Amino acid sequence: MILVINDVLNGDDVAKVADKLSAMRFVDGTTTAGWHAKLVKNNLQADRQQPEFAPLNKAVTDAILRHPVFRMAARPRHITPLLFSRYRDSMEYGTHVDDPIMYNMRSDISFTLALADASSYEGGELVMETSGGEQSYKLKPGQMIMYPSTTLHRVTPVTKGERVSAVGWCQSYVRDAAQREILYDLDIARRGIFEREKKSRDFDIISRSHANLLRMWMDG
Numbered sequence: 060m061i062l063v064i065n066d067v068l069n070g071d072d073v074a075k076v077a078d079k080l081s082a083m084r085f086v087d088g089t090t091t092a093g094w095h096a097k098l099v100k101n102n103l104q105a106d107r108q109q110p111e112f113a114p115l116n117k118a119v120t121d122a123i124l125r126h127p128v129f130r131m132a133a134r135p136r137h138i139t140p141l142l143f144s145r146y147r148d149s150m151e152y153g154t155h156v157d158d159p160i161m162y163n164m165r166s167d168i169s170f171t172l173a174l175a176d177a178s179s180y181e182g183g184e185l186v187m188e189t190s191g192g193e194q195s196y197k198l199k200p201g202q203m204i205m206y207p208s209t210t211l212h213r214v215t216p217v218t219k220g221e222r223v224s225a226v227g228w229c230q231s232y233v234r235d236a237a238q239r240e241i242l243y244d245l246d247i248a249r250r251g252i253f254e255r256e257k258k259s260r261d262f263d264i265i266s267r268s269h270a271n272l273l274r275m276w277m278d279g
Contacts (some may be wrong), residue, residue, distance in 0.1 A: 060240040061194065061206040063185060064128045067087075068174055068201040072122065075175055079115050080105060080223065085145055088152075099153025102214075105143035114142050119225055120222045123172065123203065131246045134206060136278075137230040143174075146183055152261040154188070159208070161228045166208040167236070167272060168229040169171040173198035180220030187212045205229075207236045234278045245269040
């Protein structure tokens with residue numbers, strides 16, 4: 060499931076993050092790429108060794124984990140430290156698949172949180188290769204896209220302006236992407252029933268099925 064989530068950060072929060080990043084040191088992005096991804100990765104990333112990184116990472120990570128749609132769709136068990144990435148001057152990230160092990164955990168879900176206004180730069184689309192063909196995304200600031208880490212994807216060259224984003228990976232309590240999507244759909248449906256009927260018989264039955272499938276499919 061590829062899902063765009065709105066308002067992970069509001070406008071004020073995006074501005075605060077951008078302001079902090081503007082004062083931070085950025086380094087060559089290939090330092091965090093796998094051996095094959097190094098061949099196609101050309102961007103900059105905030106140096107995680109500087110003292111300003113940890114509090115910024117925590118603040119943005121906490122906002123992601125608080126978002127109810129992310130929690131429903133990802134069932135997050137662990138989340139990696141973030142990479143704050145910058146693309147400019149024709150930088151790009153060619154076609155690749157994310158490593159299966161990130162920071163000593165299994166990567167089930169990848170996500171990108173936009174931190175720059177899409178109208179302020181040209182290029183920089185996130186392109187996914189799916190069974191239905193290529194899908195291209197250019198997010199508004201504060202929006203986040205999440206997708207299975209098994210997906211081939213790329214970032215097209217940024218030919219004008221600057222694309223800034225936060226990237227990370229999640230290990231889910233539910234390893235299988237199709238099972239996560241079923242649980243997400245059931246959760247959306249039961250919440251819709253609750254909005255219309257409050258705690259009805261239909262709500263209870265769907266809630267039971269949702270809970271029992273989660274018990275059945277939980278990893279560990």
